[in-house]
Amino acid sequence: MSVDKGLNIMAISGSLRTDSSNTSILKLLQTTVPQHNFWLYDGxxxxxxxxxVLDTEQAPLEVxxxxxxxxxxxxxxxxxPEYAFGVPGSLKNMLDWTVSSGSLVDKPVALITASSVGENAHASLLKTLEVLTANIVENGTLLVPFIRAKMNSENQITDAQTEQxxxxxxxALLSAIS
Ligand SMILES: Cc1cc2nc3c(=O)[nH]c(=O)nc-3n(C[C@H](O)[C@H](O)[C@H](O)COP(=O)(O)O)c2cc1C
Structure with missing residues (x-):
């Protein structure tokens, strides 16, 4: 991914659902920072x-x-989101691929967990990110429970506090990396 403007902000959704509220939140945030290269990872x-066994420098191309x-x-x-009181498997799988490479070491990271409840996934992800020694930025974590009740059928946030x-x-992420 080439950086052609501003800061390079990689956005990762833990939901693969077409109409995901989490992906919608990231897309909303993307619209607020046109001066930066805020892009959604689709891998x-x-x-x-x-x-x-495959976790080497010659790991699979997608890795x-x-x-x-x-x-x-x-x-x-x-x-x-949270699934079955935990981190979605696909997202955890992605994080597991970064352990040996140390890709997330000191990397500024913000985390939003938007789910029905979400507490377990949020706590678990924070622990994993800490173990990976990512730089979880100050004021850069947020748990949004009852997310579906805070969005309309077009996946727009209807709750002003949540949008804020x-x-x-x-x-918080931008101020940590600017
Ligand atoms: C298989 C499955 C398990 C779920 N388990 C939980 C759960 O343990 N805790 C929770 O807060 N929400 C749970 N949910 C609800 C999701 O968090 C909710 O559907 C959320 O909106 C999904 O995020 P998305 O809109 O970005 O896809 C579960 C949903 C599915 C499909």
């Missing part, structure tokens, strides 16, 4: 299942692309 579902994208990003924002809160998370 979560293209990564192979994590396998330590190499992921690692390069993270390395080149000035900051990362993750927005995810998600924008504040992006502001």
């Amino acid at each position: 979560v579902d293209k990564l192979p299942h994590f396998n330590p 190499q692309n992921l690692r390069n994208a993270i390395t080149e990003a000035d900051g990362i924002i993750i927005c995810t 809160d998600v924008q504040n998370v992006l502001k």
Whole structure:
């Protein structure tokens, strides 16, 4: 991914659903920073299942692309639901591919968990990001429960406080990397 303007912000949704509220939040945030290269990573579902045997510098191409994208990003924002009281498997799979490469070490990261409840996934992700020694930026984490009740059928946020809160998370990330 080439950086042609502003800061390079990699946005990662933990939901693969076409009408995902989490992806919609990231798309909303994208519209608020046209001066920056805020882009949505679309490779979560293209990564192979994590396998330590393949976890080398010659890892599968999609894994190499992921690692390069993270390395080149000035900051990362993750927005995810919770599944079965945990982190969506596809997102955890992606994070597992970054352990040995150290791609997330000191990388400024913001995290939004937007779900029905979401507490377990949020806590679990924070722990994983801490273990990966990512730089979880100050004021850069947010748990949004009852997300579906805060969006309309067109996936627009209808709750003013939530809209403000998600924008504040992006502001926190931007101020950490500017
Ligand atoms: C299989 C499955 C399991 C779920 N488990 C949880 C859960 O444990 N906790 C929770 O808060 N929401 C749970 N949900 C609800 C999702 O968080 C909710 O549908 C959310 O809007 C999905 O995010 P998305 O709109 O970005 O796809 C579950 C949904 C599915 C499909």
